[in-house]
Amino acid sequence: MKVLVTGGAGFVGSHIVDALVENGHETVVVDNLRSGHEGNVRSDVPVHNLDIRSPELARVLESERPEVVCHHAAQTTVKGSTSDPKYDADVNIMGMINLLQGCVSAGVRKVTFSSSGGTVYGNTQNLPVKETEPLDPVSPYGITKVAGEQYIEYFASNFDLKYTIMRYSNIYGPRDHASSEHVITVFIDRLLAGKTPVIHWDGEQSKDYLYVADCVAANLAVLTAGDNEVYNIGSGQPLSVNQIFRELTRQMGVDVQPEYGPKRAGDVRAFYLDISKAQQQLGWTPRVSFEEGLARTIQSYRDATATHA
Ligand SMILES: NC(=O)c1ccc[n+]([C@@H]2O[C@H](COP(=O)([O-])OP(=O)(O)OC[C@H]3O[C@@H](n4cnc5c(N)ncnc54)[C@H](O)[C@@H]3O)[C@@H](O)[C@H]2O)c1
16 A cells, blocks of 8 residues: 655654565655654655645645555654744644645545653553543643644544554664653663763663564554554553663673762653553554664664764
């Protein structure tokens, strides 16, 4: 089938593009290259260098006529959303509405959406968190992801458009960039530069981390399944910052003690997702162990550092 990936030059989107092509799908990308890079996109995939808020998007959708739009373009950080909530809302809400209107006009069958399991539920203590947990975001980024979900549901209820919402945990893997502020990427970046990672709080706080290939597999599954459903997509397991630090330094063969810094506003003790709905309904399950995912990630960053040296 033909699939258009917004944000396809970014970290997660570019891995989805690779897998779509490898599975025989005709694939095109829309990305304004704000945090993504054209070099992330394989050369046989066309890239429309375009903002999802642009009126030009409707014309691209009309001419490309994809069957599915896989929506990953976004303002992606909590920090970016607190420092500039207007920009966050502009991209994540106005961009989303522009995209949905274009999809309806172009006869797109389905939109799949990368929401955020780590922020839409807020600070709930009901662990592991199920999809039925009330949405209670505490950051502008979480708020705009919830709004995005609700706009998709509105468009699907009123027009001939289907959707699947995926609430990701913390995705890690090759091509992530340290500016994402994802702890695994930041730690590898610092260790490769010979610097000491800083662990905020006591490091016993834990979250749910999923290797990017497993996230991609969920995206492939929802091309043809899970219509008008919402799924948590994560490992379903909590992993502490100290555990990440220990495994990273072990695999990288470095002997450093972490520096401990103050707890940051918003840090929570434990957070992980209940992924049983996706496992049962999509036949999807995470396949890459943390040790294996980390080994692949470290190797890719070492390769990239060697290439740029
Ligand atoms: N990586 C994670 O852990 C994670 C977790 C939850 C949700 N998500 C969501 O997954 C999606 C992809 O995240 P990522 O980690 O790959 O981030 P990323 O920054 O690598 O990718 C985002 C892409 O969108 C593009 N983009 C940004 N604004 C745009 C605009 N206005 N018009 C067109 N393109 C634009 C960027 O250039 C980039 O290529 C995002 O929607 C993000 O919110 C990611």
